Amino acid sequence: MTGPLLDVSELRVTYPGRGFRARPHEVLHGVSLSVREGETLGLVGESGSGKTTIGRAVLGLAKPSGGRILFRDQDITHIPAKVRRSMARDIQVVFQDPYTSLNPSLTIGDILSEPLVVQGSSVTDARARVLELLDQVGLPADAAARLPREFSGGQRQRVAIARALAPRPRLIVCDEPVSALDLSTQTRVLDLFIDIQRRTGVAYLFVSHDLAVIRHISHRVTVLYRGAVVETGPADRITASPEHPYTQDLLLAAPVADPARQRERREKRSRLATNKSTETKAS
Incomplete structure (x- = not known):
């Protein structure tokens, strides 16, 4: 293997429109990202940004309408279901709801x-x-x-x-795996993910809407907005001093323990929203 463990290039996913004569709706608009061996790439964005669809495409649960997905240098974009099932040893998933994903x-x-x-x-x-x-x-x-x-x-x-x-997979797609848990349990489960990665070398494609969660677990971060990548880079930089206004907004929306800092963030976010509204009316 010469490239990254997972290499997603110009990925597009289109869903059929709802209703009679409804137009198809493209939810991913040429997304590119990569995950290296033993690395955690955090995918962050609000609901509807397309982050879960990326994970589903990697797992073969969403059919790409364009682009390419390589796993260990093998093109898995449109492989047959039988071949896809044989890859279960290498690519696994942890879903959001731990109860409904287990046979009771x-x-x-x-x-x-x-x-x-x-x-x-x-x-x-x-x-x-x-x-x-x-x-x-x-x-x-x-x-x-x-x-x-x-x-x-x-x-x-x-x-x-x-x-x-x-x-013993090489990659685990983690789709909002701690969002249904309380904060203290979230931290313990995230630390478990990190410990397992250190001991096994498994890589994670970690999907979350919470920038604080992404900061805790990720080596690199890709930020999605309306089906497109707006920013990507090392987790320390993206979660501390982001460049894109959307990522800055996500950072300000993340809760902090200090009430004074929380109030400052809320006020700054309000000012940014007012400025955006003024700019939109002026244009």
């Missing part, structure tokens, strides 16, 4: 071992791997015999992470 009628042990057995592991090897995974995400061994409903939201997300790690 299966024990945690069955949830984690089932994909391993399907991919050819023996039952004995799968059970051993399950114990290893539970330890890796900080859950007790007896969790294997319990059902998802017996766990808290943070614990269920740990199970979802363990399931994604089961086949």
